[in-house]
Amino acid sequence: MNKIIALFVCLLATQLVYAEIINVQPQYEDRYQSLLEELRCLVCQNQTLADSSSELATDLRVQVKDMLEQGSSDQQILDFMSARYGDFVLYTPPVKSHTLFLWLGPFALLLIGVVTALWMIAQRAKQAPTISEADQQRLHNLLADQDTGEK
C-alpha cells in the first residue's frame, strides 16, 4: 500500500517540473492572462500559450511579460506575434479577404437554414389537405350525429 502511495506521490510530483515561474508584476497580471488565452501555441496547436508547456510557449510567455512591462499595448503585443507567426497564432483572427469565410460562414449557413426552413413550411402549407364540398357536408353531418347520439 505504501508503495502505491509513494508511486502516486511521484507521479504527482512530475507535474511540478512544468510549473515554471514567470513573475508578472501584479498590475499586469489580468492583461497577461487574457493575452495568453488569446494566443495559440504553434508547437501544440490546439493549446493556448497559457495552457502549453512547450519550451517555445515558455519563451513567448516571457516575451509577453517583458513587452507588458515595457509598456506595450495589448494590440502591439498581438501585432508582434502575428508579424512573426502569422494570423494563425491569434485565436480571434482579423477580418481579411481570406478569413472572410471564417467570419461570415456561420451566418451564411444560418441564413441558408432559415430560408430552407421557411421554404419547407411554405411548401407544407400549400399541401395542406383540402376537403371537397361534399366531404365537408358529410363530416358536418357525422359530427352532428355523434353529438345527438351521445345525448
Added chain:
Amino acid sequence: MLRAIIPAALFIVLAGFLWIGLYKDPSLVPSPLIGKPVPEFTLSTLKDPTKNITQADFAADYALINVWATWCVACKQEHQALLNLAAQGVPIFGLNYKDDRQSAIQWLLEDGDPYVMSAFDESGRVAIDFGVYGAPETFLIDRQGIIQHKLIGVMTPVIWQNQFVPKINQLAAAPTQSYE
C-alpha cells in the same frame, strides 16, 4: 428530384473539403515573413563568443539560414544533406537555437560543419523574431536580404531540387547559371 440532389451535393462538397484536408499538414504554418527583410539581430558567433554576427553578414547572391540545435533529432537527419550542399558551394548560415555552446561546437567537430558561421541564440529571442517554432527550419534569402522561402522540417536532396533550386535560379541575375 431536388430532394435527392441537394443532400448529395452537400455531401460531395463536404467530402471534397475533407479529402483536401487529408493531404494538408496542419503543423506547416505559412510564414508571414516571406517577402520581408531578414530580422535585424546581433548575436555572438557560436565558435567565438567575442565575435558578433548580424544580418549584414548574410550578404551574398543568396544564402540559406538554417535553424539547428544539438537537442533536435531531425537536425541530425538533415545534417548530411546540408554538408553536401555546403560542399557544392551553397552558403549556409546557422542559427544555433537554445543550445549549449560546448555541445554545439562538439557536434560540428564530430559530424562536420556545413555552416559559413553559426549565430549562437541561447535565449531563443532572435529565433522568435524569425518566427521559428520548431527546428530544423531553413530560410532562403536573396541578395537584398529578403526572405524568399522557408522550409519547416528536414532538408532533403529532393526538397532542395523542388523547392529551393527553382527559386534560386529565378533570383540569379544570369538565367543560364544554375546552382544545382
